[in-house]
Amino acid sequence: MAAKKKTAKKKAATKKKVAKKKTAKKKVTTKKKVAKKKTAKKKVTTKKKVAKKKTAKKKASKSKASVTKVTEKSAAGKTAKKTKVAPYQNRKGEDYMNEEQSEHFRKILNTWKRDLMEEVDRTVSHMQDEASNFPDPNDRATQEEEFALELRTRDRERKLIRKIDESLVALDNGDYGFCEVCGIEIGIRRLEARPTATLCIDCKTLEEIKERQLG
Numbered sequence: 001m002a003a004k005k006k007t008a009k010k011k012a013a014t015k016k017k018v019a020k021k022k023t024a025k026k027k028v029t030t031k032k033k034v035a036k037k038k039t040a041k042k043k044v045t046t047k048k049k050v051a052k053k054k055t056a057k058k059k060a061s062k063s064k065a066s067v068t069k070v071t072e073k074s075a076a077g078k079t080a081k082k083t084k085v086a087p088y089q090n091r092k093g094e095d096y097m098n099e100e101q102s103e104h105f106r107k108i109l110n111t112w113k114r115d116l117m118e119e120v121d122r123t124v125s126h127m128q129d130e131a132s133n134f135p136d137p138n139d140r141a142t143q144e145e146e147f148a149l150e151l152r153t154r155d156r157e158r159k160l161i162r163k164i165d166e167s168l169v170a171l172d173n174g175d176y177g178f179c180e181v182c183g184i185e186i187g188i189r190r191l192e193a194r195p196t197a198t199l200c201i202d203c204k205t206l207e208e209i210k211e212r213q214l215g
Contacts, residue, residue: 083111087192096185097177106171108195113164116157123154163196170198179203 088104170176177186179200186200199207 083115085111088188090188096188097174101188102171102176105176105191105195106168108192109164109167109171112195113161116161116164119157120154123150160196167196 085104085108088101094100167176177191178184179186180198181203182200184200186197190197190201197204
């Protein structure tokens, strides 16, 4: 009887050990599966993040390319050919604003006016040709900003054309080249640098000082 009991106990102990080993194996297997699933999820998440970054980079590069194209087109529309007139060569003893000098400055003013008028026409045709409805709001905003800048520039040039016309009228009346305030000669070189000048350098300096004090 004692021997049978001992054998039964041994069998029970052996069964318990086998059951414990199986349970331990199951736990280890379950942990491995869970770990594999987590690793797989991490890989999928990482791949998604990488894919999103690549997509974002592509969109950014496309947007930059579109903006660059708009800027280049606008810059091309702003380019203007400037016609230069050779500086006047003074001769000893000649009268100020004689016929030759008057014709020289008339040529400068007419050439300048023609260049400005061509630039205005070029801007209008450029804006008509390049106006596009970009799908990207950033591209549309860039194009609108470029066009607004061009229009402001053309507005300044329009005012300058009006000053040129006034200078041509003064040339016809014989008043060109003399200061409107004090009546002295403005000077050939100052007129070469700024053909629409109506004040001598001293009166212009005083005017700027007054503007700074009042401003």
